[in-house]
Amino acid sequence: MIWIDTVLQGILLGGLYALFAAGLSLVFGIMRLVNLAHGDLIVMGAYLILVLVTLLGLPPFAALLIAMPVMFCLGWGLQKFLLNRTLGDDILPPLLVTFGLSVVLQNALLETFSADSQRLPTDALTTASLQVGPIALGVMPLLTFASAVLVIVGLNQLFYRTSLGRAFRATSDDAVTASLMGIRPANIFATATGIALVIVTIAALYLGLRANFDPNIGPARLIYAFEAVIIGGLGSLWGTLAGGIIIGVAQTVGAAVNPEWQILSGHIAFLIVLLVRPRGLFPRAND
Amino acid sequence: MALLQTSGLTAGYGDFQALFGVNIELGEAETVAIIGANGAGKTTLMRSIAGVLRNETSSVRFDGADIGTLTADEIVTRGVAMVPEGRRLFPSLSVEENLLIGAYGRRGGGHWTLETIYGLFPILAERRHSPGTALSGGQQQMVAIGRALMSNPRVLLCDEISLGLAPVVIKDIYRAVPAIKAAGASLIVVEQDIAQALAVADRVYCMMEGRITLSGTPDSLSRDAIHDAYFGAGQ
Numbered sequence A: 001m002i003w004i005d006t007v008l009q010g011i012l013l014g015g016l017y018a019l020f021a022a023g024l025s026l027v028f029g030i031m032r033l034v035n036l037a038h039g040d041l042i043v044m045g046a047y048l049i050l051v052l053v054t055l056l057g058l059p060p061f062a063a064l065l066i067a068m069p070v071m072f073c074l075g076w077g078l079q080k081f082l083l084n085r086t087l088g089d090d091i092l093p094p095l096l097v098t099f100g101l102s103v104v105l106q107n108a109l110l111e112t113f114s115a116d117s118q119r120l121p122t123d124a125l126t127t128a129s130l131q132v133g134p135i136a137l138g139v140m141p142l143l144t145f146a147s148a149v150l151v152i153v154g155l156n157q158l159f160y161r162t163s164l165g166r167a168f169r170a171t172s173d174d175a176v177t178a179s180l181m182g183i184r185p186a187n188i189f190a191t192a193t194g195i196a197l198v199i200v201t202i203a204a205l206y207l208g209l210r211a212n213f214d215p216n217i218g219p220a221r222l223i224y225a226f227e228a229v230i231i232g233g234l235g236s237l238w239g240t241l242a243g244g245i246i247i248g249v250a251q252t253v254g255a256a257v258n259p260e261w262q263i264l265s266g267h268i269a270f271l272i273v274l275l276v277r278p279r280g281l282f283p284r285a286n287d
Numbered sequence B: 001m002a003l004l005q006t007s008g009l010t011a012g013y014g015d016f017q018a019l020f021g022v023n024i025e026l027g028e029a030e031t032v033a034i035i036g037a038n039g040a041g042k043t044t045l046m047r048s049i050a051g052v053l054r055n056e057t058s059s060v061r062f063d064g065a066d067i068g069t070l071t072a073d074e075i076v077t078r079g080v081a082m083v084p085e086g087r088r089l090f091p092s093l094s095v096e097e098n099l100l101i102g103a104y105g106r107r108g109g110g111h112w113t114l115e116t117i118y119g120l121f122p123i124l125a126e127r128r129h130s131p132g133t134a135l136s137g138g139q140q141q142m143v144a145i146g147r148a149l150m151s152n153p154r155v156l157l158c159d160e161i162s163l164g165l166a167p168v169v170i171k172d173i174y175r176a177v178p179a180i181k182a183a184g185a186s187l188i189v190v191e192q193d194i195a196q197a198l199a200v201a202d203r204v205y206c207m208m209e210g211r212i213t214l215s216g217t218p219d220s221l222s223r224d225a226i227h228d229a230y231f232g233a234g235q
């Protein structure tokens, strides 16, 4: 029974990692850009929600609704005015620029909010748990997982059912030919990063409700996100959810054996998948 | 006044110059063919007009306005669409999605919709849910033409739509030209096949090494003149 409990907790934790990873997966799928500041943007989102909660006295979920459009605009501008300039045949400039952005964000957060760890206020609902037979499942992890599934379903609908989604896929296939269709690739990329930062904000909410955060935890969130994307197969959104779950389960199972092994077992699971399936579980056909 | 006009158009790739002052004109309801050997600069000319390659101010005029410095997406919204060389369908999109994306930058209505495109090329209706790249070469070319038509262009640029296709298939594809013209588009057709070009066009331009070397109506051009304009005199 204890093992079922451990695995279930791991699956739910995987939802959080999938939320970390979905934005990264989206941006990589469309423009082959790995944003090394992704983790720091999550942390920044958490601080933004914290500020809205403390300044305006809003509950965290209401603060999320304000933070999402703010982060969309930020992502749009970031892509349009900075990252688009780094895209090209050479893969190095975007890595260098987003690495620099990561350093800048961490230091800016450190200057503004100090190194003290923070947490979003929780209430009775968010700390409650549901008793399913002998197993207790936290409401918060359940909400996190449900949000992750909703985000992935939503992104898939966007990709395969809307005109914007067609433009995303066409631009990703061939940006020059897409421009002959009246698509402006620079704006498509900006919109994609805007959407990625909306997802980042959702991830930030659950990050801040679940545990403490401080300006330095971004890079580790990036690693989990990156591992989830790679495990799932680059560009596959459902794969990203599966990747998050694999890391989550590996971590909780590892921790159940020995608490010190939690983080390590996640990384080992990642390495094993990489050895067995170098292109991930659900690689895209035409890459 | 011409609907579309280039004047002294130059273009190139980095240090390499591919066009040296090209002047062509396309009138309303006209079909113009551009012929020339491999590497003459035909595709470069099409890409310059379509805005894939940036040009100098007022080197390309369309409908009375200077479009030389506009980007490709702005130019298609104004009414100049291109069927690119090699078709360039989007592999991630189905046939129908490839057609739909052609209407992305479209303003207002017009003759061409999914329905009328399927009327023009009925085989595409049957294959609408297949990936565009799973079709035969001729069918892919139909998708590429349909995709460009979906923007309801006033000028359609066709870059070697017969490339690599069997003669019967080429016939099928050129059978669509009268309907395209009837819907209000003027055409620039780049062709390697001189007979085909002479058959479809009201006027012909011959290109060699980045310059226009000959122009005129099909019946005014002798075989020898075309041969010289194609390969250079004295060869």
Ligand SMILES: Nc1ncnc2c1ncn2[C@@H]1O[C@H](COP(=O)(O)OP(=O)(O)OP(=O)(O)O)[C@@H](O)[C@H]1O
Binding pocket: B013, B016, B018, B036, B037, B038, B039, B040, B041, B042, B043, B044, B045, B085, B192
């Ligand atoms: N992307 C490119 N980079 C550098 N040079 C190029 C590029 N594309 C074409 N060229 C050169 O520009 C010149 C004109 O090429 P272009 O493709 O316009 O000729 P074309 O008339 O369309 O030939 P074809 O009949 O083979 O399609 C050629 O010398 C070609 O080598």
Ligand SMILES: [Mg+2]
Binding pocket: B042, B043, B044, B085, B159, B160
């Ligand atoms: Mg060519």
